Amino acid sequence: MEITLNNRKETIPDGDITVADLIRFKNFTFRLLVTKVNGRLVKKEARDQVYIREGDDVTVLHLISGG
C-alpha cells in the first residue's frame, strides 16, 4: 500500500501493519522517536496497537541530545 512517510510517498507491504512494524520495517534505529499518524500523536506504548491504512500520512521524528 502507498502511504506518505515524512513528507514522501512510500510503498510498504500490504496487510496489517502497525506503527511499531513500520519502525522496524524502515529500520529507524534512533532511541527516541515521536510518531504521528494523520497528524495525531501515537505515543510509544500505543505503537503496536495503531494500524496504518492506505493513504495515511505518517511522521516519524527522532530526537538526540545537545543544546
Next chain:
Amino acid sequence: MTNDHHIRTRLRDKIVGIAGCGGLGSNCAVALARVGVGRLVIADFDKVEVSNLNRQYFFADQVGMPKVTALRTNIHRIDKDIMVDSHELILNPDNIPEVFNDCDVIVEAFDSAEMKLMIVETVTEKMPGKPLVCGVGLAGWGENNDIGMKVFDNVYICGDHLREVSPDFPPIAPRVGIVANMEANQVLEILLGKMNDGNNTQ
C-alpha cells in the same frame, strides 16, 4: 522607511517562547531580541555555570545567577524595551501550554533528548498547530554542509539531525550558535513569511 525599520515594526507585537535558556535558548533569544521581537517568554530552572560559558550567552560575572535572570539582563542591555517574561521552573507537559499559551512560535532549546521529545509530544497533543522550532544535532565542530532544516507539519527541526553530544563531541560555541541562529531565522520566516514571497519589501 528602511526595511530594517519595517521588519522591527512587524515584529514588535510578536511573542516568541524559548523553552530552555542554555546554548540554544540564550543565543536564539539574543538574536530575536536584536531583530526586534517585542516579547520573549523564557523558561529554565538552571543557574549559570562556568562550564556554560563555552557556548551560552552569559558572562563570567553571571556565574551562579538563574539563567532566566541573567538572560533577561543581557536582552535588556541590547534593547530595554523588549518585554521579557521569565519563568524559573522545570517545564513539563502540564505547565508548557500555560507558560507558552500567548506565543506565536515556541523554540525548543533543551539539551536532553528526553525533554525535546516531551515538548514535541506536548505541543502536538495539547497545542495543535502551534509552530515549534527545534534544534536537533549540533555536537562537535565543522561539517557545515550537514546542517539544515526539515519541516513536519508545524514542527521545524534545525541541525544536522545526527550527531549526539558525547565526551568526544561536546556542544561548543560555533555549531551550537549556528543551530540557535538557524532556529531564530526559522522563527522569522514563520512570523514574516518567506523572503521570496514579496514579504521583504512591503
